[in-house]
Amino acid sequence: MNNTSKKPLLQVENLSISFSQYFKGTQKRVIRPIVDLHVEIGEGEIVAVVGASGSGKSLLAHAVLGILPGNAMWEGRMLYRGEILTEERKAQLRGGEISFIPQSVNYLDPLMQVGKQVQIGLEKSVAQGIQKELFQQYGLKESDGKLYPHELSGGMLRRVLFATSVREGGRLVIADEPTPGIHPEILSEILKQLAQFSKKGAGVMLITHDIMSALEIADRVAVIKDGRTVEIAEAAAFEGKGERLKDEYTQRLWRALPQNDFDLEFQRKDVGMQCL
Ligand SMILES: Nc1ncnc2c1ncn2[C@@H]1O[C@H](COP(=O)(O)OP(=O)(O)OP(=O)(O)O)[C@@H](O)[C@H]1O
Ligand SMILES: [Mg+2]
Secondary structure, X not given: OOOOOOOEEEEEEEEEEEEEEEEOOOEEEEEEEEEEEEEEEEOOOEEEEEEOXXXXXXXXXXXXXXXXXXXXXXXXXXXXXXXXXXXXXXXXXXXXXXXXXXXXXXXXXXXXXXHHHHHOXXXXXXXXHHHHHHHHHOOOOXXXXXXXXHHOOHHHHHHHHHHHHOOOOOOXXXXXXXXXXXXXXXXXXXXXXXXXXXXXXXXXXXEOOOHHHHHHHOOEEEEEEOOEEEEEEEHHHOOOOOOOOOOHHHHHHHHOOOOOOOOHHHHHHHHOHHHO
């Protein structure tokens, strides 16, 4: 965390998250999938968060946004613009200064036309115009606006989700896997859009399995394994054989990419094919 050049926007320190669960009917147990996460995002900075499926990336996002499930408890410290992020503050910031692009398309309302959903939260007089612009930007046809979520493909839904979530004037954008199943052209549009936000001074947390795409725009990369941050590396350190990466896990993650050594054994055992 040697982020001295940029003013800190979001700081997460020693975050742990546990869930209380009932099993066998009445017995209660506590599980703790998140043990020690930390991440810091400066103004105008893009930090990619990478790690295997189940490592805790979405929970990190949900904790910052204050949308963890009711049976979750968290400990640690979260600061936004230098002030403690209380649950009340999170609720105020959510959807305004802090935008969220969720991982699941289930966040869309199945009973509302997608065009209308993009207009939510926009001023009435300009809502339709902005929706049209956003649809054009993300390669959606005007007529798609009249469709319901179940009538759209997975890739189209992700683009709609992006259009509903991201608003001008946000200071922090949290994007949870915004790109799977997306056409390369739209992928590059989404990355460009995130880079644009950072140029305007917003901080971006980009959660992704796609390290190569993330490296196109990220300043730093936080690597998460089993609910712990193992390393926060400069994006530039992901080069060559990864000699400049400090943690062994990060080095292996990097070398497992097809364009590097393609360490198949590591992919199977430690990361799972789907995350690369
Ligand atoms: N509501 C919950 N109750 C209990 N455990 C949970 C709950 N939500 C998540 N977990 C556990 O926490 C861990 C981290 O989950 P999380 O969804 O953050 O993973 P992720 O890194 O986002 O994975 P993916 O890349 O597949 O989206 C997982 O082991 C998961 O089983
Ligand atoms: Mg996730």
